[in-house]
Amino acid sequence: MFLIVYALVVVVIGTACLLYLHFRKNRDHEADRNTFKAETANNFLNVKNVINSQLFNKDNDVCSYIKVEPVNINLMEEKDLRLMSEALAAEYSGIIHDFKFIAVSKPEDNSELISLYSRDRQNTSNVKRRALYLEEITSSQTRVQKLEVPTREFYFMLWQENETEKDFIKRVIDFRDRLIRCRIQAKVAVQKEIIQLIAQTTSPQYVVDEELNPELNITLLSEAS
Known part of the structure; x- marks a missing residue:
């Protein structure tokens, strides 16, 4: 009888050990796979860190971005445009330094407008007005879900060359001030905005499938008489 009980105890303990080792192996394998994915994403982005208004990549380059507000030239007088x-x-x-101009698209952000319509709809007892608010809310949500109205953000990208960090920051500020003197709203992008820019250019959720119909514009230079 003692031998039978002893054998059962050994079988139970052995089974428990095998189950523990099996689940631990699967857990370690899943952790290694997630770590591999994270390392792959970091290598793809080539971003080491973002501090204040500067991006540091793994090639030891330092970049800064200047965000500019778009200007609708169709609303400007010909004299003002000139x-x-x-x-x-x-x-x-x-x-004399190189720079890049970046235009990124993202879905329309009308969350504040939808919230405003929702509050106004709750505060009115007029049946027709409530129906109009509901129709507008539904229409706005549909446009966002279908990505029908993408918005664009514009940046100038500058990078540190053969200069000190202090001189580079001074050059970035000077670049921004030149835009402001031309009556273009501009500011140096901070950490949060740079991270959002990275997400917009790398994350699939920010991909906007839009049909572009560019117009052919040729600028002709005439010789001054």
């Missing part, structure tokens, strides 16, 4: 063009040409004719 003056702005001349001002931009004068301000940036002496720039």
Whole structure:
């Protein structure tokens, strides 16, 4: 009888050990797989850190971004447009450092408008007005879900060259001030905005499938008489 009980105890303990080792192996394998995914994503992004208004990548490059508000030239008088063009040409004719212009698309963010319509709908007892608010809320949500109205954000990208960090920061601020003097709203992107820019250019959830119909515009330069 004692031998039978002893054998049962050994079988139970052995089974428990085998189950523990099996689940631990699966857990370690899953952890290794997640770590591999994270390392792959980091290598793909080539981003080491973002501190204040500077991005540091793994190639030891330092970059800064200047966010600019778009200008609708269709709403400008021809004289004002010419003056702005001349001002931009004068301000940036002496720039010797390279820079990049980046335009990124993202879905329309009308959450504040939807919240406003929702509050107004709750505060009114007029049946027709409530129906109109509901129709507008539904329409706005549908546009966002179908990505029908993408918005764009614009950035200038500058990177540190053969200069000190202090001189680079000074050059970034000078670049921003030149835009402001041309009546273009601009600011140096901070950490949160840089991280959002990275997400917009790398994350699939920010991909906007839009059909572009570019117009062919050719600028002709006439010789001054």
